[in-house]
Amino acid sequence: MPIVTVIVPWRESPSRVPAFEALQRWYAENLPEYQLRTIDATDGIFNLAACRNAGLSAIGLDDVVVINDADTVPEAHALREAVAAAATSGLVHLPYTEYRWLGDSGTSQAIAGRDLSECDVEQVVATACSGVYVTTPRTWHAHGGQDERFRGWGFEDAAWYIAHETLLGSAPVRHTGRVYALSHVAEIRAGAHYDANALLMERYRAASGDPTAMDQLVSEWAERKVA
Template sequence: MTAAVVIPWRPGTPERNAHHEYVRAHLHALLPDAVHLDVDSGHETFSRAGSRNEGVRQAQAAGADRVVLCDADTLPEAEPLHAAIAAATDGRLHLPYTWYRGLSRDGTDQYLAGTPADQCPTDLEHEWATGGILVIHPNAWWFMGGMDERMIGWGFEDAAARICADALLGPTVRHHGTITHLWHPQESDLGSPQHVANGQLCQRYVDATGKPEAIRALINQRDRQPA
């Protein structure tokens, strides 16, 4: 088994740059024998969808048969991550967590100073996250259509991909554990024309939830259009 760890990454704010180095070191410690890649698809506006797709391509070229797609601000736990990697032979999408912990600015400072994450203040905690870190076999990634690169910038690409995975691969598998998100200035640009367009495009996937033929038609349609 060869695993590749892909961080979609383009340098940004000082906070995000520092978090990237911390997360990268954390992943190296958890998976010292994996191939570790920082990937930027090169889109004019940084594309998380495009960079994840390009990361899977690079992982395949490196001979990986498991891909861990991890955001540069997100920390997984060891046990659920290893369990997800081991189980990804089943051709489904695996999420190595059941709980999302979003640290506050102060909480992030405390965590980086050595306080355990579960003792640090948070801005948001919930059990319905779909992104942050994904584990999958490369062939399964492409069978589910990868991610829709028409979703530019931040927002909705992971939700749309989850709908595709559930419809085409079978129900996504969650492994009990927590991911910890490090605080940084908000980049979502909520309410911008592009963010709204991403949401409208995602709604088309929502409307096709649980309908494999409809999902496949959406994927085929986007493949005929420029990203």
């Protein structure tokens, strides 16, 4: 069986450590054959898109990779299904149809050892497109990956989803299951970087459904490697 690498964008901050440790324990207990490694691709402000892109750079083009945020725990059955399908589909796979944010109460329960499915839930997001991705580098490069001009927090995942739909001709494939987002100190979503991200997001919305316009937008910052 091919080795599956799990890429975790990670820069340590005190409030995030318990969630990341919970994620590490989950993989050790449920999918010990998966190899987890962290990536921090930037010296300045933390850039999720850059970390995700850089994490795939040392992986074989057709190897399956899980890109897993440090605070988000998947379910094993859905993740295994996504890994099996992503090898040949030419699309990115999301191993969930329900995104559960546990909040402080549910996170405390999870860290104390309660089964994730039984933890308190503060918010459920059916349309989420972040947290855990399953792909091959070839598929990721074919639609440009994620735009590294999104700095700080906000919008990089939503813009990526639109680019995927437009350039690959289909939405990412979802597998029935849940992911559980653990709580930590919230990042500030305001200021110059956030405003710039919002403006860039509007450009992605404007290019939605137009492959030529989207290809031009993506090509402003990265070479799109067509499979």
